[in-house]
Amino acid sequence: MPTAVQFYNELEEHGFNFFTGVPCTIFKSLIGHLEVTGKYVAASREDEALGICTGAFLVGKKPVLIMQNSGLGNSINALCSLALLYEIPILLLISWRGFLGKDAPEHLYMGKSMLSFLKEMEIPTYLYEEDGALEKAVLDLNRMKKPVAVIVKNEGIK
């Protein structure tokens, strides 16, 4: 399990240089690190963050969108009619609340459905805990020019 700084450094080594999103407890330390270093744009909704990432990409940035999986629900249209339509590569860091049905009730439906939603949209998806997840995601982002999701479970980042 990496610390937030290690996780950030790994992202930076892959060239990611713009960060926005809407928080999740699972990303508390990562967003905290980004805030302290002045690298984070706090969006009000996840689809708005997709718009911000798209604009950043148009002028040369490699954007990362951090969100709770509940925010995937807010993002579906922006994914389909903006990021997928215009082929915008964005790294989606999505927390997995509701994993295995063990969580607060509001997370259970999305926890169960998240991977299916991503699969239906043909968004490549990797579990961060698996070896080389970020490397694979970066390859896909460069090759396919579309959003790619990396899923982080509870306690995935120290």
Added chain:
Amino acid sequence: MKCTEVIEAVAERLQQEIVISANGYISRVLYNIRDRKRNFYMLGSMGLASSIGLGVALNSDKKVVVIDGDGNLLMNMGTLSTVGGMKPKNFLHICLDNEQYESTGGQKTNSWSIKLEKVAEAAGYLKFGKIASVDGLDEYWDAIGPVFLLIKIEPGGEKGDRVVHTPIEIRNRVIDSV
């Protein structure tokens, strides 16, 4: 005022600016009046004109002009708070308000009861206001942003052809020109 009249006035002033135009008739009218590489025409993703513009403005020295509509703005009014919080100096947000969803048949929005320029003020835009004639545009055009300008327009009028560029062409034209 007519939509075409305002967009003509905006188009006349454009030089190096990057324009984000809202989906629906706004992109279509802009395309027909002055198609240029630095126009990012939204085709879908209603509500995100200002957020796309914000992403550009935060990462570029170039001025960004967002041509939004009332339905678009109301859909993601939270973005006003993000713009107000980040305060990009190079951000001009124009809202063309016809008080309806014109491209889906003229259903009413609630913008008739909302002072959108006051919402922008409350959200932290540094300059904000409403004009009744395009003669007032210059005062806002050169102001330090974020700037919000509300322009009430009449529904109807000539829209012209649909944007012929594919989404990928729209994207690449912007990327290649900046």
